[in-house]
Amino acid sequence: MPSTSPSSALAARRSVAARLRDIRLSSGMTGVELANLCGWHKSKSSRIENARTPPSDTDIRAWCEACGAEGLADDIIAASRNAESLYVEWRRKQRAGLKNLQESYVALHERTRLFRIYSPDLIPGFLQTPEYARALFSSIITFDRTDDDAEAAAEARAKRSGILRRGEHHFAVVLEESVLRYRIGDHQTMAGQLGHLLSVMSLPRVSLGIIPFDSPRTVWPMEASYIYDDALVRVELTTAELTIEAPTEVATYLKAFSLFQRHAVHGTRARTLITSAIDALE
Numbered sequence: 672m673p674s675t676s677p678s679s680a681l682a683a684r685r686s687v688a689a690r691l692r693d694i695r696l697s698s699g700m701t702g703v704e705l706a707n708l709c710g711w712h713k714s715k716s717s718r719i720e721n722a723r724t725p726p727s728d729t730d731i732r733a734w735c736e737a738c739g740a741e742g743l744a745d746d747i748i749a750a751s752r753n754a755e756s757l758y759v760e761w762r763r764k765q766r767a768g769l770k771n772l773q774e775s776y777v778a779l780h781e782r783t784r785l786f787r788i789y790s791p792d793l794i795p796g797f798l799q800t801p802e803y804a805r806a807l808f809s810s811i812i813t814f815d816r817t818d819d820d821a822e823a824a825a826e827a828r829a830k831r832s833g834i835l836r837r838g839e840h841h842f843a844v845v846l847e848e849s850v851l852r853y854r855i856g857d858h859q860t861m862a863g864q865l866g867h868l869l870s871v872m873s874l875p876r877v878s879l880g881i882i883p884f885d886s887p888r889t890v891w892p893m894e895a896s897y898i899y900d901d902a903l904v905r906v907e908l909t910t911a912e913l914t915i916e917a918p919t920e921v922a923t924y925l926k927a928f929s930l931f932q933r934h935a936v937h938g939t940r941a942r943t944l945i946t947s948a949i950d951a952l953e
Contacts, residue, residue: 681722682917683750683754684722684725684751684754685722686750686754687722687725687726687747687750687751687754688719688720688721688722690743690747690750691719691720691726691731691734691747692720694734694735694738694740694743695716695720695734695738697738697740698737698738698739698740700737700738702716702717702720703716705734705737705738708733708737709730709733709734709737710733719734725751725754726751728748728751728752731744731747731748731751732744732748735747779899779903780831780834780840781834781838783840783899783900784839784840784841784900785840785841785843785899785900785901786840786841786842786843786844786897786898786899787843787844787897787898787925787928788842788843788844788845788896788897788898789844789845789846789893789895789896789927789928789931790844790845790846790847790850790895791846791847791849791850791892791893791894791895792847792849792850792853792895793807793850793853793855793895794846794850794855794864794868795844795846795895795897796828796831796832797831797832797834797835797842797844798832798835798844798867798868798871798879799828799829799832799864799867800829800860800863800864800867801825801826801828801829802825802856802859802860802863802864803855803856803860803861803863803864803867804824804825804828804829805821805822805824805825805856806855806856806857806860807855807856808820808821808824808825809821810855835871835874835876835877836874840876841876841877841878842876842877842878843878843880843928843932844877844878844879844880845880845881845882845928845931845932845935846879846880846881846882846935847881847882847892848881848882848883848884848944848948849884850881851865851868851881851944851945851948852948852951858952861952862949862952865945865948865949865952866949868945869942869945869946872941872942878937879937879941880931880932880935880936880937880941881935881936881937881941881944881945882931882934882935882936883936883944886934886935886936887934888934889930889933889934890927890930890931890934893927894906894907894908895907896924896927896928898921898924898925898928901921901925902916902921903915903916903921904916904920904921904924
């Protein structure tokens, strides 16, 4: 399971590079000849073909035109844009503000029927109280030195969480016990958040499991991951968000989540862990 390497994004970039290389080879041109026709240095053709430099839309159109394959340009441009969207730095995603970032996920959430969420460090967004979300966003804003819209972002996240109670959405959530103990915000914020967990556990379409500290492990704690149906995974890294769509990689995250569920306790035993964390706040 990669925790820092954007392998899906790299694979997508290599696929685009391979298509461009095949187009050049089919035309019978060398890299130098292509570079001369496109008006750039010969090393640029090599960098693009080896996925070291992502091509711009203009590069792709020039490449396809030089090779007599203008009709393929639009498809390759679409594939290239998708490759670049798979691995997106938080700084870039947060440029329009944390509120807009929360709202950008609404369409994906509305069309997803089964959410599988694993977190080793934070209460997942769907289960956060506005106070917890506000404290978390304030920390992010301070750390990243971005504009302060923590209040608006927390409100947007709370509104988005209404999906827990409407539609035919189902949520399977697994938390490490450490999530209950990490203090985000003050005493009152954490007490309210943990109490909220006890409340949402009773919702008919929410399954909440907690992996105790002393649970024997056959799989180690991993990075936070959000699995949407069986089609897509979002992984939250320190500097970026990684979107995974390659079937083999999605299957790996599904396998890991299944193992996490086996380690987790549910129902009364999970409630006991949450209550213990609340008591520890005293």
